[in-house]
Amino acid sequence: MLKKLWKLLMLSLALLIGAEGFAAEGRYALTVKGALLEKDEQITLLSPSGSAITIPSATVRGKPVLIGIFHAGFSQGNDSPIDYHWTTVGEDLTYGFTTEAHYEDGPYDAVLIVYINTPITQDIMNGDPLDAPPPVKGDLSSFTLDSSVVEGNDPELVNGLVRLNVHGKDTDVSVSNKPLTGTSTEDVLKALTNTFLIMP
Secondary structure (H helix, E strand, O other): OHHHHHHHHHHHHHHHHHHHHHHHOOOEOEEEEEEOOEEOOEEEEEOOOOOEEEEEHHHOOOOEEEEEEEEOOOOOOOOOOOEEEEEEOOOOOEEEEEOOOOEOOEEEEEEEEEOOOOOOOHHHHHOOHHHOOOOOOOOEEEEOOOHHHOOOOOOOOOOOOEEEEEOOOOEEEEEEOOOOOOOOHHHHHHHOOOEEEEOO
16 A cells, blocks of 8 residues: 555656656747727727827727737748637726747747727637638737847748747737827837737
């Protein structure tokens, strides 16, 4: 009896050490968060042309959101996401997704789409994420002009994506609408870093 208990104890320790060893090999979780900032129940967003468009907050709450995470440099429309998640915009105008801890060090790209006008059915959500509809007029898509997040010889960012660089720890990125407070290069870059654009 004691020998069996000892063997079980040794097996448990081996499994525990194995799990810790796996984590130490560099497997990390990614978190993608979105927030729509409002003022007086209105949300102001920029269009691709740089014009400001204001919509009622009520038109966004409860709308479907698709979050996808890809290897940086993936082929759009051809490569499936590593992870994807359907959710909805919360009453507080936030939403997000945290993956399992299976990402190695390196660059990854995320896309966030808020479907305000495009009807999203359960069949779409249950289907292949590559078949999800592109955003149309009035929908929102993630966007950034910040090229400083591209490290070394990593793939360049393309429109609609935000970058996550994993370096030995869990990593997150936040996307939110930002006001354009001036016309200087710095003002424009600040407003168009990890933000949402409203589709024209």
